[in-house]
Amino acid sequence: MRALSEKEAPPPSFFPFSSIRAGKTKEGDFMIKEIVLKALAGMGVEADCSASLLTVAGVEVEIPKVQTQGDVSTPVALGLAGVLRKPPRTIAQEIVSAIKAMPQGEMAAFDTIEVAGPGFINFRFKKDYLYEQLRLLYKQRELYLRVDVGRGRRVLIEFVSANPTGPLHVGHGRGAALGNALSNLLQCAGYVVDREFYINDAGRQVRLLGHSVFAAYNTLLGTPYPFPEEGYRGELVEQVAGEIASIDGKRYVGAEFDNCAQHFIDYSYKRMLKEIEEALEAFGVRFDNWQSERVLFDSGMVKGGIDRLRNMGYVYDKDGAVWFKSSELGDEKDRVIIKQDGQYTYFASDMAYHVMKIGRGYDELINIWGADHHGYIPRVKAVLRAEGLQELRYGCTSDKRLTVLLVQMVSLLRDGKPVQMSKRAGEFITLRDVIEEIGADTTKFIFLTRRPDSHLEFDMEAAKRQSSDNPVFYVQYAYARINSIFKKHQTDALSLFIERVDSLDLSCLDTDEELQIIKKLVLYPMTFQSAVKNREPHRITFYLQELAATFHPYYNKHRILTEDNTLTDARLLMCACISIVLKEGLRILGLSAPEWM
RNA sequence: GCCCCCUUAGCUCAGUAGGAUAGAGCACAGGAUUCCUAAUCCUGGUGCCAGAGGUUCGAAUCCUCUAGGGGGCACCA
Numbered sequence: 001m002r003a004l005s006e007k008e009a010p011p012p013s014f015f016p017f018s019s020i021r022a023g024k025t026k027e028g029d030f031m032i033k034e035i036v037l038k039a040l041a042g043m044g045v046e047a048d049c050s051a052s053l054l055t056v057a058g059v060e061v062e063i064p065k066v067q068t069q070g071d072v073s074t075p076v077a078l079g080l081a082g083v084l085r086k087p088p089r090t091i092a093q094e095i096v097s098a099i100k101a102m103p104q105g106e107m108a109a110f111d112t113i114e115v116a117g118p119g120f121i122n123f124r125f126k127k128d129y130l131y132e133q134l135r136l137l138y139k140q141r142e143l144y145l146r147v148d149v150g151r152g153r154r155v156l157i158e159f160v161s162a163n164p165t166g167p168l169h170v171g172h173g174r175g176a177a178l179g180n181a182l183s184n185l186l187q188c189a190g191y192v193v194d195r196e197f198y199i200n201d202a203g204r205q206v207r208l209l210g211h212s213v214f215a216a217y218n219t220l221l222g223t224p225y226p227f228p229e230e231g232y233r234g235e236l237v238e239q240v241a242g243e244i245a246s247i248d249g250k251r252y253v254g255a256e257f258d259n260c261a262q263h264f265i266d267y268s269y270k271r272m273l274k275e276i277e278e279a280l281e282a283f284g285v286r287f288d289n290w291q292s293e294r295v296l297f298d299s300g301m302v303k304g305g306i307d308r309l310r311n312m313g314y315v316y317d318k319d320g321a322v323w324f325k326s327s328e329l330g331d332e333k334d335r336v337i338i339k340q341d342g343q344y345t346y347f348a349s350d351m352a353y354h355v356m357k358i359g360r361g362y363d364e365l366i367n368i369w370g371a372d373h374h375g376y377i378p379r380v381k382a383v384l385r386a387e388g389l390q391e392l393r394y395g396c397t398s399d400k401r402l403t404v405l406l407v408q409m410v411s412l413l414r415d416g417k418p419v420q421m422s423k424r425a426g427e428f429i430t431l432r433d434v435i436e437e438i439g440a441d442t443t444k445f446i447f448l449t450r451r452p453d454s455h456l457e458f459d460m461e462a463a464k465r466q467s468s469d470n471p472v473f474y475v476q477y478a479y480a481r482i483n484s485i486f487k488k489h490q491t492d493a494l495s496l497f498i499e500r501v502d503s504l505d506l507s508c509l510d511t512d513e514e515l516q517i518i519k520k521l522v523l524y525p526m527t528f529q530s531a532v533k534n535r536e537p538h539r540i541t542f543y544l545q546e547l548a549a550t551f552h553p554y555y556n557k558h559r560i561l562t563e564d565n566t567l568t569d570a571r572l573l574m575c576a577c578i579s580i581v582l583k584e585g586l587r588i589l590g591l592s593a594p595e596w597m
Numbered sequence: 598g599c600c601c602c603c604u605u606a607g608c609u610c611a612g613u614a615g616g617a618u619a620g621a622g623c624a625c626a627g628g629a630u631u632c633c634u635a636a637u638c639c640u641g642g643u644g645c646c647a648g649a650g651g652u653u654c655g656a657a658u659c660c661u662c663u664a665g666g667g668g669g670c671a672c673c674a
Contacts, residue, residue, distance in 0.1 A: 065612095065619090078654080119616095371601080374602080377601095446609095454604095457609070457610095469622090477636050549621085555638085559633065597634075
């Protein structure tokens with residue numbers, strides 16, 4: 001923010017959002033931002049609109065930890081103290097006075113607006129305003145909760161993309177849970193999202209898998225064959241070998257691997273892919289598209305991409321290999337794309353893949369990778385930069401077209417002791433094993449209560465021990481409980497009040513607990529927005545726990561179904577709204593919302 | 598050697614774009630149900646925010662350094 005000179009009038013298009021957004025209500029935070037900005041405008045202060053697309057920049061709105069500090073609060077005056085060279089409390093007081101002097105009913109939502117502490121401005125909602133919001137929530141359902149941040153922008157989220165050389169492990173599960181939740185989240189925020197799994201079905205790894213299966217096949221049929229160095233072992237490899245044996249019999253026994261490699265490779269990786277797909281299905285994660293690496297080669301995209309970059313001067317020959325001049329594009333060194341032996345590197349196809357993604361018309365790309373691939377980011381970004389695709393495109397956002405979210409390692413433990421995991425030796429606990437042992441919902445919840453970039457200790461025994469009082473059940477139980485209240489009442493939560501929401505008398509919802517709950521519901525969009533903006537679904541997870549934690553004590557203390565019909569209706573309406581929000585949140589996280597527990 | 602991530606209560610983790618008195622769950626102790634589901638509720642306390650400097654009105658949060666843990670530095674994927 002900067003101070004305007006007295007003579008400069010604020011531009012007419014000052015407010016990025018109108019007070020009542022198309023077809024929707026005002027939301028707590030936006031409304032406050034607008035009011036404060038309007039007050040500031042009168043004081044000659046202009047907001048810096050270049051900072052962000054998503055927020056009315058410069059005015060932060062927060063929910064205070066302590067109830068005595070209001071329902072929502074802004075520290076904006078503290079930040080302005082330096083600019084205006086006045087004490088923050090004075091500025092805050094001026095803002096408050098300006099708001100109170102506004103003619104158009106800006107105060108309608110608020111009971112009090114006060115200056116507190118070093119210069120915070122604390123707002124307290126009027127009860128009637130909260131009741132109105134509750135009615136709106138009931139009428140608008142999810143629409144009340146979703147904020148259209150994406151505005152139809154197309155996003156491609158690529159995640160998991162595990163090599164089809166064996167089953168998924170917990171680390172993949174973490175990526176899957178995150179990618180799934182993030183996709184749901186962005187969809188709710190008005191993005192058009194595609195979920196994609198990139199299949200590494202070309203190259204050395206699948207060949208190695210085919211070779212391993214070939215060895216197991218021969219050995220199984222009585223002709224011992226040396227197991228390839230660095231090959232893949234494990235039950236599944238044996239099983240696949242057995243399947244081939246039962247289909248083809250002894251046809252390939254004693255053959256040269258090179259003569260039947262394609263058959264073994266194709267059968268094996270497709271089989272592994274099926275396993276992967278089934279595991280993801282069991283985990284409740286689906287993809288819109290499975291992109292084959294091989295297709296990139298077969299369609300000439302890889303070659304075409306290299307030629308194009310060569311024409312731009314970013315590809316050169318050296319030492320019998322073909323190089324990408326990535327060092328000029330932000331990477332620390334140049335990268336080989338075709339090896340001396342004429343083989344493409346993995347990077348060659350990945351390069352083509354990312355160019356293709358953009359070519360498909362996406363506004364934004366999100367890749368979810370294991371943190372062990374972080375060193376790979378600069379070279380992929382270099383490709384986009386070379387193609388001129390890495391430009392800023394959207395007004396004041398600084399978002400690059402490609403965002404790589406790194407998911408940190410998962411250490412699998414059992415009673416505090418590390419579980420030995422060796423993929424090549426084939427001894428490890430798969431994602432399926434974990435789902436089977438502790439459940440898909442609990443597993444997802446554990447992943448989604450942590451920031452993706454922190455290391456995760458996943459203790460199987462702790463997860464199971466907890467599972468009777470696992471936080472995920474705490475949230476789901478709140479949902480089930482409300483459902484059960486309506487069962488008892490023999491009505492349906494979503495249709496009960498549809499004709500008469502507006503005529504309900506809600507003024508009896510005036511206990512402290514009830515007002516807390518309603519505020520929590522009404523402020524959901526704030527959490528939602530910050531989750532979207534930061535690409536952090538785990539914020540929803542914590543919100544849901546907090547919401548459940550307002551409901552359970554309330555349920556325990558007060559009866560919903562009473563002798564008093566007016567009171568009962570009001571409380572039922574509130575419960576219906578809690579249920580709507582819980583369901584929305586659970587859905588975003590990819591968790592079930594059980595009607596009964 | 599260089600680069601990235603992490604270090605917050607006994608344990609597992611949050612901490613919202615620097616803001617007010619640092620929070621949950623678990624574990625531990627005691628208590629609550631003739632009544633809508635006890636997977637619930639109520640009452641108990643714990644912190645040198647790894648350490649040291651710096652930036653400023655104000656730092657768990659930003660910068661530098663140090664220590665510890667993890668990961669990466671291929672003509673592998």
